[in-house]
Amino acid sequence: MSCYRRPRLPGATVFFTVNLADRSSALLVREVAALRLAVMQTRAQRPFKVDAWVVLPDHMHCIWTLPAGDADYSTRMGAIKGRFSRAVGHGDRRPSHIARREAGVWQRRFWEHHIRNDAEYTALMEYCRINPAKHGLVDDPADWPYSSFR
Numbered sequence: 001m002s003c004y005r006r007p008r009l010p011g012a013t014v015f016f017t018v019n020l021a022d023r024s025s026a027l028l029v030r031e032v033a034a035l036r037l038a039v040m041q042t043r044a045q046r047p048f049k050v051d052a053w054v055v056l057p058d059h060m061h062c063i064w065t066l067p068a069g070d071a072d073y074s075t076r077m078g079a080i081k082g083r084f085s086r087a088v089g090h091g092d093r094r095p096s097h098i099a100r101r102e103a104g105v106w107q108r109r110f111w112e113h114h115i116r117n118d119a120e121y122t123a124l125m126e127y128c129r130i131n132p133a134k135h136g137l138v139d140d141p142a143d144w145p146y147s148s149f150r
Helices: 030-047 073-088 095-099 120-136
Strands: 013-019 049-053 061-063 111-114
Touching: 013 073, 030 049, 030 073, 049 095, 049 120
Parallel strands: none
Antiparallel strands: 013 061, 013 111, 049 061
């Protein structure tokens, strides 16, 4: 099994991509209220700043800034994914999901990138903003209702 090593930089600004297990699903926009609640509850327990967030039908992108002295974004993302999964129920579960007590809603891992400079920050903010148009969901990104840019 692969051993993923993630950076541990307190107070970092981090870009995430998180995918549903079923990439043909529209679960995230259908159940966006449950996702918002999961984020709100997680932020109440483990604060972080939301710089950007865009929710598409089968995946989401976000940029967070962690508090000074705190590098634990994995626990936060795991809590959001877990709360959302409990709220919406199980997806299609393979034996490996059952063995690991997973709901089968999300892909197991998420992709993260620590933002190193202002140019990266600007580019990734723009990537989040235009993503609904890139996927053909709207012509104008400002029309997408599930975005922090709205």
